[in-house]
Amino acid sequence: MADDQSTDTMLPEEGDYELDREVMRPVLAALAAGDAAALTAAFEPLHAADIADLLEQVDDETRHALVRLYGREIDGEILSELKDSIREDVIAALEPQVLADAVRELETDDVVDLIEDLDEAQQDTILDALEASDRVAVEQSLSYPEYSAGRLMQRELVVAPEHWDVGQAIDHLRAQEDLPEQFYHMILVDPRMRPTGYVTLGRLLSAPRATRLADLAEESFRTIPVMQDEGEVAYAFNQYHLISAPVVDADDRLVGVITIDDAMAILDEEHEEDILRLAGVGEGSLSDGVFATTLRRVPWLAVNLVTAGLSALVISQFEETIAALVALAVLMPIVASMGGNAGTQSMTVTVRAIATKDLTSANLWRVIRREVLVGLHNGIVLALPLGLLVALIFGAPMLGAVIGAALVINLLVAAAGGMLVPVALEKLGVDPALASGVFVTTITDVVGFYAFLGLAGAMLL
Amino acid sequence: MADDQSTDTMLPEEGDYELDREVMRPVLAALAAGDAAALTAAFEPLHAADIADLLEQVDDETRHALVRLYGREIDGEILSELKDSIREDVIAALEPQVLADAVRELETDDVVDLIEDLDEAQQDTILDALEASDRVAVEQSLSYPEYSAGRLMQRELVVAPEHWDVGQAIDHLRAQEDLPEQFYHMILVDPRMRPTGYVTLGRLLSAPRATRLADLAEESFRTIPVMQDEGEVAYAFNQYHLISAPVVDADDRLVGVITIDDAMAILDEEHEEDILRLAGVGEGSLSDGVFATTLRRVPWLAVNLVTAGLSALVISQFEETIAALVALAVLMPIVASMGGNAGTQSMTVTVRAIATKDLTSANLWRVIRREVLVGLHNGIVLALPLGLLVALIFGAPMLGAVIGAALVINLLVAAAGGMLVPVALEKLGVDPALASGVFVTTITDVVGFYAFLGLAGAMLL
Structure with missing residues (x-):
């Protein structure tokens, strides 16, 4: 909107469309x-x-x-x-x-x-x-059920019998009083109202009046089942570059039409939902009150409290080890935190690949193999400097070796867990974006503390 | 595609469009x-x-x-x-x-x-x-620069002088040989090729031949500057429900047209990028090799290694305190991990609000106030059970009080940091999705360890 930037705002990089x-x-x-x-x-x-x-x-x-x-x-x-x-x-x-x-x-x-x-x-x-x-x-x-194509579709239709020609179609449109505000195709139907193809308005406009509509129909033509989930609808529009698509009932009869602007809005919402779910934030908006927002965020923090308790339980098994060597307490969060980050990387890639249908039975095992190898490489690349630094700073080569080994183990587990948790959740019918994070960081925390303190107890004391 | 589910796959919830x-x-x-x-x-x-x-x-x-x-x-x-x-x-x-x-x-x-x-x-x-x-x-x-509207636009145009009528427009279209494959509007231009409005093909088709095009022009009409960032273009299409938009040069002359399917693809890419950046994963795809993937993920893990070292440095200041009370080592990851999660919640909401232009100078301070209050409420709600549990399990009421107080402090800081870090990064021209996570978790780790161990040292020893 306004191009001149207000100088007294904290958000100076306002884009062209920001309300300033x-x-x-x-x-x-x-x-x-x-x-x-x-x-x-x-x-x-x-x-x-x-x-x-x-x-x-x-x-x-x-x-x-x-x-x-x-x-x-x-x-x-x-x-x-x-x-x-x-x-x-x-x-x-x-x-x-x-x-x-x-x-x-x-x-x-x-x-x-x-x-x-x-x-x-x-x-x-x-x-x-x-x-x-x-x-x-x-x-x-x-x-129709919420989030179905039936809820999304518009019932104002522009249809023509498949045997009409361009002249008939244009005369029909000119005679119509109540056309939809936006439409981009004329849907061709058979006598039982089953869509058989569609003609873009551009082709309709540029063809001679005697041309048969059927000869102008687009090569690629897709209908959307009325009960299809709106996320799948948005995927189909994006994947197949649809501009509008006829919606059909169980008998393949035309019941409505969905246009790309609605599909784009759904795609936007689904992405937003995924991002917020990955961060453990439920839906909601900036305009919600303090109380509503607290209610929405506390459950995830409460779950995290329980899983953090699990980590504490693991650490408590090693109280004697820590008492003997307090340096372990200083270093142990490093291993856990690295695992958490690597697990989140792997998990996010997996959650997105599932959402975009890039991860399928055809490449699952290859991708798992890749993630585990990446985890191993990451572990080795980072364990060397970390191990050396710890050995030097604490003057204890074995301590360096122990933290390096624990890091490699945890990054391997993080990579595998980051892949397998979302895949398994998807298999169980749970939204992987919603629940993966808790499981993955619990795994990396527990394994991180266990590997580091366990190895330390065995090797150093 | 195929509806029958393969039974031997690990991803049985294949949607309608998955390649199985x-x-x-x-x-x-x-x-x-x-x-x-x-x-x-x-x-x-x-x-x-x-x-x-x-x-x-x-x-x-x-x-x-x-x-x-x-x-x-x-x-x-x-x-x-x-x-x-x-x-x-x-x-x-x-x-x-x-x-x-x-x-x-x-x-x-x-x-x-x-x-x-x-x-x-x-x-x-x-x-x-x-x-x-x-x-x-x-x-x-x-x-044109990468990621600009100029790169995105199509140069095949359907234009008409603004003084034409419907008949002239249709005759012109019928005489054209090389029309774009998809077009949804006829763009009206003045004699200097500056777009003055556009007519949807639906209106063109349904109006009598003698109607002036200018009388059919859409009420709302927007042009896109050729140098505009593609993210802004996608935002405009989504915000204003555009189907196609003329692109103009610095002199307001028509140079191209962008259609919604391209804008939808950009919106999809930008979201994907944001999700992956928030997780510290650079761009890339599942089909990349192990080596390329390792190279892309290691930098973020290396940065995390440095910030985890910072946490270790904080803990090392309290070695004596921990040596005197090993229970502190058992409990300290709880406070840090809760802070990290709360900070990530707050940060993700803020990063998204900046991206969707929902956070502006008009509501910034109100939103900050809300986040801080939410942090305080979250802290109090969760500090009570945590404090009680710790007091009971360790038989040490003061230890419970200390961990509860440290949790409240860290959740307050997490809420404020989760808001202010992305806002500040945006101000500095750094993509908040890319760099916020590192700063926020560093803040919550350092504050978490410092508050808990510091309070413990002061109150318990």
Whole structure:
């Protein structure tokens, strides 16, 4: 948006699209003055997505004041762009009539996306505001399971019988009153409404009127089963460069269409979820409160407390060894921490490879072999300087040998564990991004302490 | 693809699009028999992206044999879909004539994507194979910096003077011979080739021939500066639900167009990069060798070795304390590990919020305040059971109090550090995903050991 950088911010590298103070200032000034016209003027140049971001970034009180002052101007698009938690808050603050007007402009897929996470009372308010035909469409979409293609699809379709020619198709489109706002293909169907191919609008536009649609159909054509998981849908769009894809029911009949912008949004969400899960942070947003955020993060820390207790248990087996040689206490976190890092590397690569379907039965054993060899090499490369340094600093060559050996063992185990834990979790139907970290670091901690202290007890005392 | 699950694999939860053994088997059988026709038949039902995945998943030897046998059938699309490292390998194995034919079918943006990472000799071979006009277009794209919109854009354009009507536009399209394979908008330009708006093909198709194009133009219209970073481009497509966007030079003149499928691919790559960087794993793929992978991972482990040494240095300050009370050595990893986990949570949320532009000058201080409060709450919630348990197990109430206090301190520091480190790195122009982890865990390790052992020394001895 604004190109000039504000100088007093802590985030100076603001990209071209960041909402900076230049954008925020007139909005807050209009709010302070209680000037609804100035507020509308300040929001005017902003895209609905940016207005939504702005509403998410201000504090609760400011947001409520903005919603009250902006009031009637809040449209369906802005509501669609809001994050769930903020959206509920804004919807609750809107007058029923404003809400009804806002929702009626939306395509059915956007209405579904808008209301699926609302509570039932709010859902009913919105459903009541819709025209009867739209209401039926939305309720039908809601009857599909969450995260399915059926929830994602749009029911406004542009279809043509497969035997039509270009002229018939164009005349039909010109006669239609209620075309979807965005569409990129004309779907060809057989008499039983089963899609048989599609024609890009570009080809439709550039071909003579007498050309048969079937002759213009794209070579590659894919339908999406209505019950398919939305993650798989996003994968298919990305893998096969789809722009839109017909959705079919169990009898292969056309029930809707999914477009790439929705698939892109899902891909984005799934990635975000994976990153946060890998870090032991549940879903949630920056606008959540302290209490909600604490509730979301404590469980993972509590699990870590238990596994850290396990490490402590291992160490306690060697209390006498440590009492005899306190240097061991100084050095033991090095071995554990190196194992934790190497395990996380291996695990992250594996979790991503599973998610991107790059790790399959065809290459699993080759990749495991590679990870273990990498672990061994890493261990040897790093054990040498570490061992030497320890031997020199503590004047104890055997101590250097022991920590080096323990490091090699732990990095080997880290590599193997980092691979096998996510693969095994996937096999058990548990999201590897969610649970791998705990297991892998427990393994590397326990093995790290055990190898180092055990070897030390055997070799040094 | 194949729905039946192979039973002898370790990854039984194969999704709908995974290449499983059912797909691999006929390919490998054809290869073993040296039967080129059977191989072509086995590849026939596969999308180019799947053939590319298959070539990535087999070992080097099998891949070379497949390329030799499939030979002339390898087309530009398959080459485009291959990962860089494998692509070089395959291109080197192709006959020059096959390569030339393969490349000539591609749009210029795909050619640029194909050759930008190749060595110069391979680049020249491909450039020589292109028609003169395409060659110039590709060379012009390559003159833009890597990762810029200029590299990403396609130069095949569908434009119309802004004063045209629908009939003129359609007649023009029908008369064009060399339209891009995929296009979704007609870009309106003024006499100086500056884009002034665009019309979706759907509107063009459904409007009467006499309608002025300017009357059909989309309300929201954005151009992309040719020097913009590709990450920003992907953000704009996702944020503003763009399907295609005109690219303009410094004088606002139209130089190309970027379509959403390319933006989606970039979004996917940027996410992947962030995930791998957060885990201290550089770019690379499962098909890289042991040596390349070791080289990529060792630096991060080496950095961790240095920071772990720092922790050891802290612990060594308390050798006497530990010698007097060995239980401290047993318990001290708990405090450090909890801090590391809490810091990683806070850091990951912050890194993502910076990447998604959800963290701005408008909400920075509010978010910092929230993180610190969450850290404090987490600390108190977890310090109570930990302190009680330690007091009971070791029969030492003061030891319980010390570990509880140390935990609260470390979780507070972890929360603040997890926020401030990535924000500061961003300010310094360093990718926060790349370097935050090292700093945050160093802080939590050092503070964790120092707080626990320091408090213990002061209170218990």
